[in-house]
Amino acid sequence: MSLSEELLALFGKNVIRDAQGIDARMHFFGSVPADESLSQQLIETPVLRPKIVALVSINGGVGRSTLATALSSGLQRHGESVVALDLDPQNALHHHFGVSSTLPGIGRTSLEHGAWGPLQQVGFAGCQVITFGDIDIQQQENLERWLKHEPSWLARRLSSLGLSERDTVIIDTPAGNNVYFHQALSVADVVLVIVQADAACLGTLDHLDTLLAPYLEGERPPVVHVVVNQVDERNAFSLDMVEAFKQHLGKAPLEVHRDVAINEALAFAADPLDNVVKRLASDDINELCLLLKAPKKNA
Ligand SMILES: Nc1ncnc2c1ncn2[C@@H]1O[C@H](COP(=O)(O)OP(=O)(O)OP(=O)(O)O)[C@@H](O)[C@H]1O
Ligand SMILES: [Mg+2]
Secondary structure (H helix, E strand, C coil), X not given: CCHHHHHHHHCCCCCCCCHHHHHHHHHHHCCCCCCHHHHHHHHCCCCCCCEEEEEECCCCCCCHHHHHHHHHHHHHHCCCEEEEXXXXXXXXXXXXXXXXXXXXXXXHHHHCCCCCHHHCEECHHHCEEECCCCCCHHHHHHHHHHHHHCCCHHHHHHHCCCCCCCEEEEEECCCCCCHHHHHHHHXXXXXXXXXXXXXXXXCCHHHHHHHHHHHHCCCCCCEEEEEEEEECCCCHHHHHHHHXXXXXXXXXXXXXXXXXXXXXXXXXXXXXXXXXXXXXXXXXXXXXXXXXXXXXXXX
């Protein structure tokens, strides 16, 4: 048995008797199908009907997962139909939503060529959540190699969910420049660049501009907003940093205030919007939801 056959066997696939699916699965071992029509089919990216919002950042720990959760709950409360998607192998979004971590997620399911539809779990306010799920290092390497070869992977996967114009997909991504970031960017209608009010985040804006540039030159460029999270009104430095972001961007960034109720929500896997009602952060998140509710630019 070859190495690739042995690895496929780990996923319970008998590749010797399952010749039909082998080309597709061989993608994550770095080889591409020989059939040109299939290659062509793989690079054609489907046009997606739902609005896709990607939360990205270079720095870790700035609040992408927290805001993905709050915005999913908020938009659902606004009458939208939301699917929150964890595209981060850290697999942390299930903590935020308090959904099961034992059910399979997109990582392993994708490697096994399973459908994403059944992975949906009910999150806050009735939104749907799709977790990344647990995968080991080898599986993660295989998946990332596959994603690098197939830039339209996420578009195809989202297309298979059969969502409509009435749906919004909120994508949580890992920090930094990685395959998940680029997959999310390739489908995004709106990109929320999440930063904190500090010099480390301010210093990443030029790098982000470079990473975003190819997508902004594309056929359907996303709308990009910078969101300064965890702004502390009582801290002069925090406010000075917001001003520095404003100077750099040439316009005021969006802001979400620091609120201990948001930390508590994560600790108890509670809906952050239940905890922040009538507080500053709740107005901020509401404002962001109204912005995201606007019809998508390229509809
Ligand atoms: N507006 C806020 N007010 C108070 N605490 C916040 C706020 N936003 C995020 N936090 C807290 O900051 C911490 C990090 O948030 P989160 O896990 O969402 O960041 P992340 O960017 O997704 O991190 P990672 O890079 O690990 O994926 C959490 O403890 C969260 O509760
Ligand atoms: Mg996160």
